[in-house]
Every structure is written in structure tokens, then in C-alpha cells.
Amino acid sequence: MRLITTGAWILTIVGLVVSAPAGWAQDSAKSVPCSAPEQSQFDFWVGDWKVTDPSGQVQGTNHIGKILGGCVVQENWTGAKGMTGQSYNLYSDDRGVWHQTWVDSNGGLLLLDGGIEDGLMVLRGETPAKDGDGTVQHEISWQLMDSGQVRQIWRMSRDGGETWTDAFVGIYTKHED
Numbered sequence: 001m002r003l004i005t006t007g008a009w010i011l012t013i014v015g016l017v018v019s020a021p022a023g024w025a026q027d028s029a030k031s032v033p034c035s036a037p038e039q040s041q042f043d044f045w046v047g048d049w050k051v052t053d054p055s056g057q058v059q060g061t062n063h064i065g066k067i068l069g070g071c072v073v074q075e076n077w078t079g080a081k082g083m084t085g086q087s088y089n090l091y092s093d094d095r096g097v098w099h100q101t102w103v104d105s106n107g108g109l110l111l112l113d114g115g116i117e118d119g120l121m122v123l124r125g126e127t128p129a130k131d132g133d134g135t136v137q138h139e140i141s142w143q144l145m146d147s148g149q150v151r152q153i154w155r156m157s158r159d160g161g162e163t164w165t166d167a168f169v170g171i172y173t174k175h176e177d
């Protein structure tokens with residue numbers, strides 16, 4: 001059995017650090033993950049919400065929380081008719097945009113990108129049309145209102161953005177337990 005002296009240990013550790021992949025040094029030199037001001041732009045949506053349409057008809061409930069060390073805004077939707085869905089929202093430092101991946105119990109998938117525009121969070125994406133004829137553009141916006149409620153408007157266009165149809169308009173009110 002061979003013993004390594006203290007000096008040999010120090011040289012071994014220094015050698016490992018010097019020869020470590022470049023990413024290791026960069027990771028340790030980075031600031032705290034997800035601490036940039038942009039990371040908190042969607043925090044107004046975090047909470048437990050009752051969601052109604054503009055006429056006051058309950059559409060569902062939504063729990064929005066921050067996960068993965070505060071880096072991801074996670075949505076957990078339960079519709080009044082039983083449909084459920086989740087979205088994962090992340091500010092991408094590399095791309096300089098917010099990204100949302102939405103999945104639901106009807107097999108729906110939306111991939112959206114965007115950010116703050118005129119005080120609203122606006123995310124956009126495109127999906128193939130369900131009838132197989134072309135594509136559908138999606139635009140979803142969230143606005144924090146003076147009342148503390150959040151208004152969400154999901155619009156769709158089948159003609160390249162010439163005309164838009166509201167697919168969903170929801171008013172989020174903090175859930176009172």
C-alpha cells in the first residue's frame with residue numbers, strides 16, 4: 001500500500017482543477033441561477049386562482065408556483081369540465097425570451113416564446129391546424145390589473161395574423177380559502 005503525502009495530495013487536487021473542463025470553472029463563476037431581474041417578470045401570476053370568463057362563469061382553477069430553485073413558473077390547471085393541463089415557463093438567458101411548454105389531458109401541446117410588451121406578458125407560437133390545412137398562430141397575453149386580478153387572453157389566427165379569434169378569455173381572482 002502506498003501512502004500519498006500531503007504535498008502530493010495538494011498537487012493532485014491542483015492538477016485536477018487546472019485540467020477540469022472549462023464549464024466547471026464557468027459554472028462556479030456564474031451568479032446565482034435565475035436571479036436576473038427578467039426571471040421575476042412572471043411572478044405576478046404565481047398564486048392560487050379561481051378563473052372566470054368575463055361574464056363571471058367559472059372556467060376552472062389554477063395553481064401557479066415556482067419550482068426548480070425558483071427558475072421555473074409551473075402552472076397546474078383544472079378546468080370546470082374536468083380537463084387538466086400544466087405549463088412550464090422559463091426565462092431563457094441564452095435566448096433572451098420567456099418560453100412556455102403547455103401540455104394537457106386532451107393531448108394538447110403548445111410551445112410559446114415571448115416576453116413583456118407594453119406591460120403585458122405576451123407569448124406566441126404556431127401549431128399545425130387540427131384539420132391538416134395549414135397552421136394556427138397562437139398569442140397568449142397575461143395582464144396584472146389594478147384590482148390584483150390577472151386577465152389572460154388566448155387568441156388564434158389561421159390566416160397568418162390577418163384576423164384573430166379569442167379562444168379563451170380568463171379573469172384570475174386569488175382563491176380565498
